[in-house]
Amino acid sequence: MADRARLTASPVAPADADALIRGRRTVDQFRPGELPDSARIHEAIDLARWAPNHHVTEPWRFYLIGDRTKAEIIELNTRLLTESRGAEVADSKRQRWSAIPGWLAVNCVAHEDPITAREDYAACACAIQNLMLYLHSAGIATKWTSGAITRAPEFLRILSAQPGEYCAGLIWYGYAKRGPRSQRRPVSEVIHYLD
Numbered sequence: 001m002a003d004r005a006r007l008t009a010s011p012v013a014p015a016d017a018d019a020l021i022r023g024r025r026t027v028d029q030f031r032p033g034e035l036p037d038s039a040r041i042h043e044a045i046d047l048a049r050w051a052p053n054h055h056v057t058e059p060w061r062f063y064l065i066g067d068r069t070k071a072e073i074i075e076l077n078t079r080l081l082t083e084s085r086g087a088e089v090a091d092s093k094r095q096r097w098s099a100i101p102g103w104l105a106v107n108c109v110a111h112e113d114p115i116t117a118r119e120d121y122a123a124c125a126c127a128i129q130n131l132m133l134y135l136h137s138a139g140i141a142t143k144w145t146s147g148a149i150t151r152a153p154e155f156l157r158i159l160s161a162q163p164g165e166y167c168a169g170l171i172w173y174g175y176a177k178r179g180p181r182s183q184r185r186p187v188s189e190v191i192h193y194l195d
Contacts, residue, residue, distance in 0.1 A: 024133055025180030027141035034175045035101045036140045038064075041173070044138075045104075048131035053123035057109075057116065060127045060168070063159045065103035072158045074098060077149045101174035102140075105150075106131075107165040124168040131171065141176035144169045 045062050053059065065073070074097050081090035108124040111117040132142045149155055150167035161167075 020133060020137055024136035024142075025182050026143050027176045027178075027180050028143055029177040030099065030101055030141065030172070030174035031177050032099045033101065036135075036138075036173065036175070040135070040138055040140065041102070041104070044131045044134045047134045048106075048127040051123055051126035051130050053126075054116070054119040057111070057120055057123065059109045059111070059120035060124050061107040061109065061162070061165055063105040063107065063161070065105060065159075069158060070103050073103070073149065073155065076152065076154055076158065080148065080152065100172045102172065104131075104171040104173065105159055105167055106169050106171060107156075107159070107161055108168040109162075110164050110166055121168060128169050128171065135173055139175070140173055141180075143172045145172065146170070 041064065048060070048062070049058065051060075074094055077097065078090045078094045081093055106124055106128055108121055111120055128144055132144065135142055146167070146169050150170050155167065156165065159167075
């Protein structure tokens with residue numbers, strides 16, 4: 001009965017949805033040491049699961065990252081950066097990453113069928129957007145990163161990921177130190193009218 005009521009409930013006002021979507025922007029600097037309530041993060045993950053996913057494959061896996069795992073990931077990233085870009089760059093990134101309060105990895109279960117695999121990644125992307133929109137509505141800022149660290153086999157080992165998973169995104173979260181600065185091109189540049 002509750003599910004039926006949810007389906008027939010009045011939708012969110014368009015102006016509220018507009019404000020929520022336009023207001024959520026990537027934040028890359030967080031106030032150090034201020035970790036959002038874990039119940040709020042669990043609720044965001046619960047809502048993320050309601051993303052559209054073809055054939056209801058539910059390909060997402062969520063890994064809440066604690067201090068020990070975070071330290072291992074930072075150490076791995078420092079080592080990889082030292083090898084590729086030098087110690088100074090690696091140390092700078094180590095300091096910045098160490099200040100990020102909340103960490104969450106969203107993995108996708110790789111499907112052997114290439115069409116389903118593509119649809120599953122898209123489903124995980126939708127789940128991540130759901131998660132970030134909900135957190136934004138609660139005043140929690142996010143950054144979705146998919147840098148080289150997320151593709152390193154050792155990263156998946158640190159997560160104790162199951163065979164066949166890959167990382168769709170590493171989500172950093174916390175309270176913003178400063179406002180976001182991103183913009184978008186005018187909508188007229190991305191719409192194509194067809195007869």
